Amino acid sequence: MKKMVLVITGAAGSGKTTICKYICAKYHLPKVVTHTTRAPRQGEHDGIDYYFESDASFAQKHFLESVHYSGAQYGSSIEGLEAAWQTAPLACIVLDTKGALAYQRALSDQVLTIYLTVDVGKDSAAALRKRMEARGDDPEKIAKRMQSAENKRDQQIPQELMGHATIIKNNDLPTAHRDVDAFMATVIAKLKS
Numbered sequence: 001m002k003k004m005v006l007v008i009t010g011a012a013g014s015g016k017t018t019i020c021k022y023i024c025a026k027y028h029l030p031k032v033v034t035h036t037t038r039a040p041r042q043g044e045h046d047g048i049d050y051y052f053e054s055d056a057s058f059a060q061k062h063f064l065e066s067v068h069y070s071g072a073q074y075g076s077s078i079e080g081l082e083a084a085w086q087t088a089p090l091a092c093i094v095l096d097t098k099g100a101l102a103y104q105r106a107l108s109d110q111v112l113t114i115y116l117t118v119d120v121g122k123d124s125a126a127a128l129r130k131r132m133e134a135r136g137d138d139p140e141k142i143a144k145r146m147q148s149a150e151n152k153r154d155q156q157i158p159q160e161l162m163g164h165a166t167i168i169k170n171n172d173l174p175t176a177h178r179d180v181d182a183f184m185a186t187v188i189a190k191l192k193s
């Protein structure tokens, strides 16, 4: 069976990690664990949520792509993808939009992409901030992230992903789950054909 990767991308707090966990649990997909130099959040575990790295250990990895995001480094390796593919032909990964573009360019027809949005009118930014607060993020870090060039960029789907990515609204989880399930039904049908 062809090996594929499902990339989940979108703005900070849009629910990428939440939706990835939902998909991996429901559809038994392996998650590609990426690397970061940021500190773990409460409840995050090394090797499960991320490989937490120092600047020195990060520099020694062989990345398919890597980015700076709001003051920390993040990167995903071919080895990580291959490890996920050892367990199933479809793996899932959470990336910023720069990483999603890199995957699209490097792996083209092996990539499926979901771009998540949160659209609750003019208060969408406040809703995203509240979600990050609910996650337990430090208020200063939230402010820095909200103001970062990376997060401003990720508020919109990159032009190059238009036509490749499926846009799913995550205003509320039950509706997002329903839309993700409809998307996954088409993916599973395609993989079987």
Ligand SMILES: Nc1ncnc2c1ncn2[C@@H]1O[C@H](COP(=O)(O)OP(=O)(O)OP(=O)(O)O)[C@@H](O)[C@H]1O
Pocket: 010, 011, 012, 013, 014, 015, 016, 017, 018, 019, 131, 132, 134, 135, 170, 171, 172, 173, 176
């Ligand atoms: N539809 C939703 N309604 C309310 N809260 C949500 C919803 N989806 C996710 N959340 C919550 O919002 C917070 C941010 O979600 P999550 O960590 O999945 O976002 P993310 O896109 O991965 O963020 P980041 O890019 O900052 O890592 C979490 O506390 C999560 O439980």
Ligand SMILES: Nc1nc2c(ncn2[C@@H]2O[C@H](COP(=O)(O)O)[C@@H](O)[C@H]2O)c(=O)[nH]1
Pocket: 010, 011, 012, 016, 034, 035, 038, 065, 066, 067, 069, 074, 075, 076, 094, 095, 096, 097, 098, 099, 100
């Ligand atoms: N391009 C990449 N982006 C990544 C990678 N791992 C995570 N991410 C994205 O970084 C931001 C910040 O993540 P957070 O866990 O600190 O909130 C978010 O958009 C992630 O999707 C990666 O390996 N490459």
